[in-house]
Amino acid sequence: MRTRSSLEYTIPRRRNRRRSRQQQEAIPIVDKFSIQMADDRPMAEQLQAPTGGFESAIVVPPINAQNFELKSSLINLVQNRIFRGGNDEEPHAHIRHFESITNNQRYPDVPNTTIKLLLLHFSLDGVAKTWLDKEPPNSxxxxxxxVSKFINFFFPPSKTTNLRNEITNFRQIAQESFSEAWERFKELLRKCPHHGFSLMHPISHIL
Structure with a gap:
């Protein structure tokens, strides 16, 4: 049978054990907090948005020509046909049109490909502009x-498959003349330059 004195003796020991466990559990919490606050910069500086990592994806080679400047008339010409990345737009056609404008541009000591690298982003907007902005810096x-990255993004394999199926299953429509069917077929080939078919492929379906 326990006495009153023995009960009074056991209570402080139980409280001490409870306090000891709380102290032990608090140690890793304090350590974790101290690790998170290891950055000793002023808080105002830590909250500032980063200013690096926003370089353009396109790396333009050094230009050694003196007084080189893109003409505003050339930029305006490029912007007359904007590619926005819609499903009904053709990336191959855009590149062909862009090259038809830029291939004849000549600047002393400046390669034509450098001019193209400088100009293409002027011809993009909407989804296409966002695509280029999201490409890794200097990539x-x-x-x-x-051109390869542009075409592969806006002309994925699924689109190639669909167009190849249309070409494979091409048929002349009722009341459609041979010349009309032929032009329609060539338009399919134009939309998918890497189709892999010859122009003679649909003849049996048109005649």
């Missing part, structure tokens, strides 16, 4: 690289 080094 596009050449004109061929830019």
């Amino acid at each position: 596009i080094l050449t004109w061929d690289d830019l």
